[in-house]
Amino acid sequence: LANCEEWNADLVEKARKVLSEIRSTLVDEPPVQLKNGGLIRKGVNAQLDELIDLSTNSHELIMQLEAREKELTGITSLKVRFNNVFGYYIEITNTHKDKVPTDRYDRKQTLANAERYLTKELAELETKVLSAQSKRLELEIAMFTALVASCLKETRSLLGIANSWAEIDVVTALACLAIEQNYVRPQLSLAGNLNLRASRHPVIEQALSLPFVANDVHLAKGGTLLLTGPNMAGKSTLMRQIAVSAILAQTGSFVPAKEAELPVFDRLFTRIGASDFLSEGLSTFMVEMKETAEMLQMATENSLVILDEVGRGTSTYDGMSLAQAILEFLVENKKSMTLFATHYHELTELSTAYPQVVNGHMRIHEEMTSSGPEIRFLHQLAKGPANKSYGIHVGKLAGLPSSVTKRATSILKKLEMSGRRVDVNQMSLLQILDSSPIAEENLFDALERKVELPPL
Structure with missing residues (x-):
């Protein structure tokens, strides 16, 4: 945008000339396809104007010729007709054939009650009418091709001004959005800190009918x-x-916030949601591990890393072990700013070993009703770990049969009272790693070994 003055005089003038040429040549609403013509305005080319009149007003022209011949001959029953054998012809009944001007009329056919004639003027009009459409299309395509060639000569100038206008359009759109949605100008933190007050999601807040809960x-x-x-x-x-x-x-x-202070990140890594590549033989967990391995290799202390429920695609102990090892590696080795969401509540103990790990949870309002405990999501970020999972409540909200959720509640109470875990006897994916502890600096190598496909 700093160079607006430089390109304004030259490029804008060239763009105006191209625009003027297009507007003066093409109709306001050109057809999508060229095959039927109708592209070029009237008045651009005299020959084309005549062809357009012939192709669109042929019936009117024939009627005009018929009227003139009636007046010249005095034969009121004279008709100009057409068939596929003779084309256009003049038909006169035998009653009036003595009035036919033989110096201009050439007999073409004799019928029982009439004679058919052809004149030089009618023959010329027929030639023009029958060929007008094809000639019109050829001329329109030629003129359109010439217009395109003329515009292409200014491609560099047009692309230059288009890029500048696109930048102006984006900046203007962001400015309007900031005003309409009460965004704030962010401050860049040289110390690398992130502070957002009343932060909001710019898309979700506009899709909600209720006010967005800022954090x-x-x-x-x-x-x-x-x-x-x-x-x-x-x-x-x-x-x-x-x-x-x-x-x-x-x-x-x-x-979208009331106050914003943000560091300058060199890269942003995200692993949110689940996906698989069945065509490549990769499961959801395989894809998760490959993407995580890539993050651990490429992240720096100036990166933002976002991981959502890493390790959920395998057994509980495998997943929790991987999640903790990955988080420890990011904290100790990469020192990246990290947002890490998990259902493994055991990981919250890491805050005691690593001061840079801050526990947070999304607040839930729980109350007892006649039908049992009910929960309401407040969507508010609070300090400290979550004290309950509420998985069964979420299942109830999702519409699971009441018999299923009641049975799940009964099982959960028994497990909590006994204090024991369910030991699922399945092969641990971690068994393929060395039995000795994994060095943090080699964790991503271990992850890559872990996700290698067996040979076919």
Whole structure:
């Protein structure tokens, strides 16, 4: 945008000339296809105007010729007709054949009650009418091709001004959005801290009928926010809105918050949601591990890493072990700013070993009703780990049969009272790793070995 003055005089003038040529040549609403013509305005080419009149007004021209011949001959019953054998001809009944001007009329056919004639003027009109459409199409395509060639000569200038206008369009759109949605100008933190007050998700808040629940997020350089809590509580949304705010800030945009201080990230890594590549023989867990391995290789202390429920695609102990090892590796080795959501509540103990790990959870309001305990998601970020999972409640909200949720509640109470875990006898994917502890700096190598496909 700093170069607007430089391109304004030259490029804008060239663009105006191209636009003027297009507007003066083409009709206001050109057809999608060229095969039927109708592209070029009247008045651009005299020959084309005549062909257009002939192709669109042929019936009127024939009627005009018929009227003139009636007046010249005095034969009121004279008719100009057409068939596929003779084309256009003049038909006169035998009653009036003595009035036929033989110096201009050439007899073509004799019928029982009439004679058919041809004149030079009618023959010329017939030739023009029958060939007008094809000639019109050829001329229109030739003129359109010439117009395209003329525009292509200014391709460099047009692309240059298009890029500038596109940039203006984007900046203007972001400015309007900032005003309409009350965004704030972010401050860049040289210390690498992240502070968002009343942060919002720019897309979800516009899709909701109710007010969006804003949240405050504070992380020091290299800090980790460890989020726990049930599904639907808002963990993924919170992480996404932080990532979007970081992207918006680094594009020069205002961000959806009341106050915003953000570091400059060199890269942003996300692993949110589940996907698989069945055509490549890769399961959801395989894809998760490959993408995580890539993150661990490429992340730096200036990166933002977002991981949502890593390890959920395998057995409980395998998944929890991997999640903890990955988180420890990020904290100790990469020192990246990290947002880590998990259902493994055991990981919250890492905050005692690593001061940079901050526990957080999304608040839930629980109350007893006549039908039993009911929960309501508040979507508010609070300090500390979640004290309950609420998985059964989420299942109830999803519409599971009451017999299933009641049975699940009964089983959960028994497990909590006995204090024991369910030991599922399945082969651990971690068994393929060395039995000795994994060095943190080699964790991503271990992950890559873990996800290798066996030979066919």
